[in-house]
Amino acid sequence: MGQATRVHVLAMISVIWLSTVLADEAPISGKVQVVDPAASTLTIEATSQGKTRRVTVEIKPTSRIVRFVRVGAGFEEQRVQLADMKPGWVISVTTRHEDGREVAEVVKIIFER
Amino acid sequence: MKHWWYVPLALVTLAVGVWVTNPPALRANGEDKHEIEEVGHAHVPAPLEYADLLMPPSVWTDQAMIARGKEIYAANCAVCHGEHGDGKGPAGQALPLKPSDFRDRHAVAEMRDNYWFWRASEGGTVEPFKSRGSAMPPWKGTLSVEDRWAVIAYQHTFSGHQGPHVPWEHPEMVQMGRDIYRMACVSCHGLDGQGDGSVGPTLSPNRAPQPRDFTAGLFKLRSTPTGELPTTADLFRTVTEGIRSRGGPLTLGLSGYRIMPSFRHMPEEQRLELVEYVKSLNQGFWTRQDVKTVPVPAPPPETPERIARGRQLYADAECWTCHGRSGRGDGPSAPTLKDQNDFPITATDLTEPSRFKNGATPQDVYRTVVTGLTGTPMPSYEDALEPDQAWDLVYYVLSLSSESHRASGVAR
Numbered sequence: 001m002g003q004a005t006r007v008h009v010l011a012m013i014s015v016i017w018l019s020t021v022l023a024d025e026a027p028i029s030g031k032v033q034v035v036d037p038a039a040s041t042l043t044i045e046a047t048s049q050g051k052t053r054r055v056t057v058e059i060k061p062t063s064r065i066v067r068f069v070r071v072g073a074g075f076e077e078q079r080v081q082l083a084d085m086k087p088g089w090v091i092s093v094t095t096r097h098e099d100g101r102e103v104a105e106v107v108k109i110i111f112e113r
Numbered sequence: 114m115k116h117w118w119y120v121p122l123a124l125v126t127l128a129v130g131v132w133v134t135n136p137p138a139l140r141a142n143g144e145d146k147h148e149i150e151e152v153g154h155a156h157v158p159a160p161l162e163y164a165d166l167l168m169p170p171s172v173w174t175d176q177a178m179i180a181r182g183k184e185i186y187a188a189n190c191a192v193c194h195g196e197h198g199d200g201k202g203p204a205g206q207a208l209p210l211k212p213s214d215f216r217d218r219h220a221v222a223e224m225r226d227n228y229w230f231w232r233a234s235e236g237g238t239v240e241p242f243k244s245r246g247s248a249m250p251p252w253k254g255t256l257s258v259e260d261r262w263a264v265i266a267y268q269h270t271f272s273g274h275q276g277p278h279v280p281w282e283h284p285e286m287v288q289m290g291r292d293i294y295r296m297a298c299v300s301c302h303g304l305d306g307q308g309d310g311s312v313g314p315t316l317s318p319n320r321a322p323q324p325r326d327f328t329a330g331l332f333k334l335r336s337t338p339t340g341e342l343p344t345t346a347d348l349f350r351t352v353t354e355g356i357r358s359r360g361g362p363l364t365l366g367l368s369g370y371r372i373m374p375s376f377r378h379m380p381e382e383q384r385l386e387l388v389e390y391v392k393s394l395n396q397g398f399w400t401r402q403d404v405k406t407v408p409v410p411a412p413p414p415e416t417p418e419r420i421a422r423g424r425q426l427y428a429d430a431e432c433w434t435c436h437g438r439s440g441r442g443d444g445p446s447a448p449t450l451k452d453q454n455d456f457p458i459t460a461t462d463l464t465e466p467s468r469f470k471n472g473a474t475p476q477d478v479y480r481t482v483v484t485g486l487t488g489t490p491m492p493s494y495e496d497a498l499e500p501d502q503a504w505d506l507v508y509y510v511l512s513l514s515s516e517s518h519r520a521s522g523v524a525r
Contacts, residue, residue: 027209029248044437046246047243070187070188
């Protein structure tokens with residue numbers, strides 16, 4: 001295998017790996033079951049295609065948890081701490097895979113009850 | 114540059130890589146991203162418990178209600194459905210199942226009011242929305258019935274439609290039922306539901322029963338008080354069970370001597386769609402305020418004493434004048450009986466429960482006794498009999514047939 005071919009193959013592998021890392025995660029939504037500030041995790045019950053699953057999402061310092069508050073004719077994001085969240089709230093979460101775990105990018109609070 | 118082609122090749126490889134990995138088959142909760150890029154609207158009929166919870170047509174254009182709905186919408190719905198009803202509220206952007214776009218006039222036209230009310234009440238807690246990952250909260254515990262009406266009326270304004278949201282303004286909302294009707298019912302009930310199909314009259318030539326005229330508002334098989342329109346569940350039961358009869362030359366092939374076949378084989382959703390179309394043939398289904406039903410209490414135990422009391426009631430209420438002393442439908446008045454269209458009608462032979470039009474379980478017979486059969490000489494005994502007396506009469510009527518006949522009457 002010539003050097004140019006080897007470089008080419010390595011470049012392709014790198015690009016595929018990079019694209020896998022960059023691939024965005026589809027959001028999930030559901031009702032909050034457990035809030036664990038000590039472990040920095042949030043467990044939600046999400047249903048899809050007839051199957052209900054419990055998904056535990058890790059909240060890192062880079063994760064954003066937001067609610068939307070009305071300001072005039074529009075809405076404004078307001079940051080929320082994990083410890084302030086309550087079981088029963090309905091949320092949507094975008095995540096990324098990291099070492100086999102789901103790490104939250106943005107948690108949006110849809111309904112607080 | 115010797116390897117200039119590396120750049121486009123890398124871009125193509127990146128595109129392929131993204132295509133392969135996004136969307137992968139499974140996400141954190143097992144969703145396929147292809148299936149989740151949907152909006153919340155789905156053409157499914159509201160379940161029976163919501164089918165008669167209709168908004169009064171005046172609410173759709175009531176400016177006070179619309180203003181009230183606007184406030185509720187701004188506080189509770191706009192965060193997902195968007196300030197302008199476009200389904201693009203800030204919290205709705207990341208939802209797996211996209212919020213409905215109320216500006217989509219075609220989708221809105223297909224939504225029936227009972228569907229809308231069901232969705233607002235139950236949110237994403239019911240199928241098929243639950244399985245699709247709907248995050249919509251149920252509002253029935255938070256908003257009153259009138260508040261839900263108000264917010265629905267406000268949401269309706271986004272579609273640009275000015276009038277009430279009813280089938281005679283939006284035929285699209287009963288399109289599926291109309292298609293089913295034209296395949297399954299038109300030969301007896303006629304193209305416009307007036308009971309004038311080409312086959313209908315031959316089922317029972319020059320005699321009752323004739324195919325129902327859905328536009329006239331007279332329905333025999335009901336759980337509602339005499340003279341009132343049936344519930345959606347009543348119509349659904351009739352479509353499901355069919356209508357039994359003494360039979361005739363063209364009904365012998367129909368299982369159990371049915372003059373109207375059972376459509377039990379038809380998927381439930383299709384039967385519900387069909388019933389919604391039948392309702393659309395009479396505006397009274399939309400303009401009635403409350404749908405009251407005659408309660409059918411739990412059947413008491415059958416005892417010889419109850420049957421004896423029923424026998425006395427049968428005599429006192431003069432049931433025998435039509436149904437005969439032994440219940441064979443040969444009472445002295447039987448030959449003179451006519452229905453509302455002046456067709457001769459036969460008094461039911463009470464010794465043959467398998468041919469009771471309204472069913473032959475104790476509850477079925479109770480319902481028939483209490484509500485009567487509108488359009489026939491069979492009156493309602495709702496005001497004449499106490500519930501316990503009605504049960505006495507029910508058990509006496511059922512005692513007129515043998516055990517085997519009773520069993521065959523109950524079997525569907």
